[in-house]
Amino acid sequence: MSPTYHELVYAVVRLVPRGRVTTYGAIAGFLGLGASRMVGWALNQLTWGSGIPAHRVVNRKGELSGRHHFSSPTLMQELLETEGVLVADDCVQDLKNLFWNPSLELGDDWEYAPTSLNLV
DNA sequence: TGTTTGACCACGG
């Protein structure tokens, strides 16, 4: 079964460590989607049953652009702060330091594998 | 089947 870009995005987001954040563009570029919007759209399909830490995905400015899609507008910030990520004015502080680069951490030869979905 | 939309990004002024 060929994975859709949703599944690719989900797999990558699940691999984001606690206390770290990544960006839509990083995921899009890493997956070679070429369209960062698709990442956001894919995450829009997420539900709390998916077990995907979507709160660790922010836009390139570090702003919590997707907070409005959570159960509560402040939930995203709460989750990040719980993981030790400083958030102020809906923006991740010290994004440059907390940024998690998929292609750098996983390597350019990383491939989607169903087993990745079993990780939490 | 064609149009619109979307949790965005890069670029130019």
Add this chain to the structure above:
DNA sequence: GCCGTGGCCAAAC
């Protein structure tokens, strides 16, 4: 360094 514009690809209407 901020603002406007184009592009990007797939799903929803």
